[in-house]
Amino acid sequence: MLYLDYCATTPTRPEVIRSVTEVMTAHFGNPSSLHRLGLEAEKLVAKARALAAGTLGCKPQELIFTGSGSESNNLAIKGTALRFRNRGRHVITSAVEHASVYESVMQLADLGFETTILPVDETGQVRLTDVEAALRDDTILVSLMYVNNEMGRIQPVADVGRLLADRPRTLFHIDAIQAYGKLDCDVSRLGADLLSVSAHKFGGPKGTGLLYRREGVELLPLVSGGGQEQGLRSGTENVPLLVGMAKACRLAAEEREAGTLRLRALQRRLLDRLAALPGVKLTTRPDRLEDYAPQLVHFTVPGLRPEVVVHALEEREIYISTRSACSSDATDPSRVLLAMGLPREEAAAGLRVSYTPALTESEIDRFADELGQALARLQPNGRRKGDD
CATH class of the missing domain: 3.40.640.10 (Type I PLP-dependent aspartate aminotransferase-like (Major domain))
Structure with a gap:
């Protein structure tokens, strides 16, 4: 897992x-x-x-x-x-x-x-x-x-x-x-x-x-x-x-400084891997990382329902989320992303990856590889090939 x-x-x-x-x-x-x-x-x-x-x-x-x-x-x-x-x-x-x-x-x-x-x-x-x-x-x-x-x-x-x-x-x-x-x-x-x-x-x-x-x-x-x-x-x-x-x-207080440095390094690697995937649009800006908390990365996949991506990864025992857990079952576009000026299609397609300092580089690579394969299998309308 x-x-x-x-x-x-x-x-x-x-x-x-x-x-x-x-x-x-x-x-x-x-x-x-x-x-x-x-x-x-x-x-x-x-x-x-x-x-x-x-x-x-x-x-x-x-x-x-x-x-x-x-x-x-x-x-x-x-x-x-x-x-x-x-x-x-x-x-x-x-x-x-x-x-x-x-x-x-x-x-x-x-x-x-x-x-x-x-x-x-x-x-x-x-x-x-x-x-x-x-x-x-x-x-x-x-x-x-x-x-x-x-x-x-x-x-x-x-x-x-x-x-x-x-x-x-x-x-x-x-x-x-x-x-x-x-x-x-x-x-x-x-x-x-x-x-x-x-x-x-x-x-x-x-x-x-x-x-x-x-x-x-x-x-x-x-x-x-x-x-x-x-x-x-x-x-x-x-x-x-x-x-x-x-x-x-x-x-948490004892580990914060060292943990934050580690989180930031993981964040950079994850952003690099995600930026190379077709169809992925980063919301977390790699050129302004100091403006973002180090423990998460947010991105959108326009044209795909985010819950479809979440469940495709879940089949591979990988667990991410679409937005806040308190509103993860909502089907409307994200209120946060709309406020940022994102088009409704993108605001409805957000995905969040969050982690701890214990995450390894190989696990980041595994996630990126599995995500890339999942996106390749999914049609733009969010269905799997062959479902029809």
Whole structure:
């Protein structure tokens, strides 16, 4: 098997599985209980929080544990808007955001908030001048992703953070779910008031996420109850998974610099091989690699339905994706690629390959060879020769 869909999810790291198993076995107490078992569990949660906070350069009390990256995004966006709706009702985001951000903003629009959806250039980047032009006195939130989950474009979030530094009434949320573990996510450097992370994107367990909330920033909780997570996310903490996420955070931080260098080398080789294949159009630009995250390559095959290519490779035990896993079953053209100005035929034909530093050059060559053979077998209408 050759798995090349790491942006969708990653296998849980063995070290993380061991930590989760140990805590599940020996520390089953409720962290809110007053007896010894509860206090032991509470200490584990506090240690996990401190460890994860260290990788973001923030204080432990500035981290809120959530159940996913999508929940972190929802809490950041809706929690800010609902808390400060009397201050202003204008929210800014972009046309290429993950569905958990984009749809949250659309829900706010249904509730009477005014929204600005920023365009992007032909590479998928938000222009800083557009952000500045969209700001109003009643803008309460700007929410942008650090790395686009579909085609890997890095957004100028640090520049936006500096732009908003002298606007304390406008909060800045960064969706860093595809950036954490690959790019520098120090919250002070980025100027973030809020920042989202999802554990299963870097070897942690599914069902766990983080929301950094700068000290002093108030949010309206979306889940009410027992007051856990500083009253912002009630519900008994999943201690084993939180400990596992913290372990994954530590490993990702330790390996980030060396891993990023390796990922960039793999990216160059993959782009070279793909560029030589007939019918393939690269969306990731080889001449501007510094503008793209190193862990994925995006391309289109106009004239072929992407799911046909995906299933042709699956027959050879090779796994890639068409777009974000949250919208991979959609048949419409990609909202992200359309926003970049691609024709509908190309926007409906995107494919994403994502990988880890453990990928080898021979595996890249195997993928490229198998892809070339699959494309040669497929007719322009997406059917195999002989199906008629």
